[in-house]
Amino acid sequence: MGLCKCPKRRVTNQFCYEHRVNVCEYCIVTNHPKCVVQSYLRWLQDSDYNPICVLCSKDLIIEDCVRLTCYHVFHWACLDQYARKMPATTAPAGYTCPSCKVGIFPPTNLVSQVADVLREKLAGVNWARIGLGLPLLSEEVEPNKANHIKNHVSNTMPLDNMVDGHRDSHDAVVHVEEPVITYSRTDSSGQQSRRVYKAVEEVTPVGFDHDENKYKRKSFLEWFKRWLNSTSNNRRYHTGSLPSRYCKLAIGLVVAICMIIIFVRLGRLSVADDPALDPMSNPYIKVNE
Structure with missing residues (x-):
């Protein structure tokens, strides 16, 4: 399909x-x-x-x-x-x-x-x-005979009619x-x-891949060129929302920093009362009084 x-x-x-x-x-x-x-x-x-x-x-x-x-x-x-x-x-x-x-x-x-x-x-x-x-x-006329009769009539057209038609064509307005x-x-x-x-005339957009090249193997340069064109079109489309994108990026950065600080402090609180990390409780560590 x-x-x-x-x-x-x-x-x-x-x-x-x-x-x-x-x-x-x-x-x-x-x-x-x-x-x-x-x-x-x-x-x-x-x-x-x-x-x-x-x-x-x-x-x-x-x-x-x-x-x-x-x-x-x-x-x-x-x-x-x-x-x-x-x-x-x-x-x-x-x-x-x-x-x-x-x-x-x-x-x-x-x-x-x-x-x-x-x-x-x-x-x-x-x-x-x-x-x-x-x-x-x-009455039935075979296709070959019909074409022969048509050609014969066109060839035997009077010369005067052709000249008159040629003269009239100079003053005529032609509509295409x-x-x-x-x-x-x-x-x-x-x-x-x-x-x-x-009849329908097909309008081919700019940058359209022709049908003859549609099923041919594309090179890396052609693929890279099409990728650049697609990214440039996306940038043009999103130019109006540039401030909002920066605002969202800043908010995300602040939230990430806050999360890191919270997790660091929670980690310190969890090991604050751990005797294994207390140097005074370690028998191998001697502290001179």
Whole structure:
């Protein structure tokens, strides 16, 4: 178990292998969509990882990815092609993760942001809509074809529109906003509900130990430097109570001196009438009269 560093400060057992930090499901969806994420206990057992798609052996970052409820990440086009190769009579339970053989479709009673994003992604293809219990789409475009059409439309844009847009941009006021990731979800009624996940920028305090150095062995100089910083901070915090500290120290010193004097006098009184300590009663000591 660990504490996520996002403003929500949620307790989680998921760990990002690439950034070496505990992540909650909110951060997985917004800030780590293509990172290798598994449980922290598994990372302690084996910290080696390979950020590639198992289906095509290419880097995850080069294409659009989808994360299953088992937290394994694949290219969406590769996963779609992998599922389309299965027979049409395949039951929903037959669509499993290529890595761990866990079901692709999330349970209906699972409340999870990762599961919500996965459902929204699967709702765009007919083979997945059957497993989700949704009606089939009348027209379906494969992910590869959709990307090809998008690129073709952007390349064939009229030059006049581009020039006009360039002219208008000189007089326009540009407002820079924080990046917002929007996901659309299709229900059985055909309506689309949009869910917005706002990206969270983590603010790192001064003197904070970076995650890459978190699990490295610290030298004695680094430890001594951190100890000096902690003592200086404590002194700054206790500067207002300096007179009271000196007053308590003086009172304690006076009490200690008084106790020493009392015990010394009590010791002398206890041996004052002891005949063994009386030189006149000792036969080996001769006192001339």
